Amino acid sequence: MNHAHEFARIYQAQAVLTTNPGNLVLMLYDGATRFINQAIDADSESDETVRIQRMHTYIVKAQNILIELRANLDFNAGGDYARDLDRLYDYYIRRLMQANLQKSTEPLNEVIGLLGQLRSGWAEMLLKQSANEPVCSVA
Template identity: 45%
Template sequence: MYAQNYARTYRANSILTASPGQLVLLLFDAALNSLAIARKACDESVTDPRKLEVVHSQLVKAQKIIAELQGTLNLEAGGEFARTMYRLYDYYDRRLLEANLKKESAPIAEVERLLGEVRNAWSEMLRQQEGTAPQAALHHVA
């Protein structure tokens, strides 16, 4: 019980004290976590109603997070790169919708892999340039 309270407090504090760039990274991590849960549930059994509900709820959660990431893109300042990311997020959403309708894990795995690459690139950029213009140009993080 106490461990859960400490974990919840730690998560809340990490969000409240995170930089805008780190908040974007937390969104990537949350989406990837939901995708992993959905893929695992989908692989385990597509006939178990409880597993189907897990797949559905986790995919919807990931789609909402991806929509939030897409919504924070600064298309004016980010130029062609931000527009490309916008289209990529659209692609992720369509693939997850397909995965949810068909209850197939392949599209989930694809989005998980692609989003993981974007997440790792974002993380690397934060390590190299925390608080600089390239980060602010892509997402509304200032």
């Protein structure tokens, strides 16, 4: 492993450890989106075995992020909002499973669109929070 790659990995780990929980959720949304995009890109792979393997790998990485987000919902603090997020995450995970089984990009594109909307809403909530406006806490 070269030094630049190692420094980048250390920097990324440090960024995760020092960010606030709200920004960490944004980072996780971005990571899931990046992996889904990589799965979509892998669909154009000419070698069928490589295509299937790469799509599977990236879809599972995105699923794991969503599973972790879902597992860390605080239903006591978040109430109905946390329950709504739980249902959304469940839907996204099921659609990713479907994409993985069928090696289809249609569910991947759907999840990217929905996740993008969720990310935008979350980012807006964080902006309001930083402006000291009252917001709910679920993460």
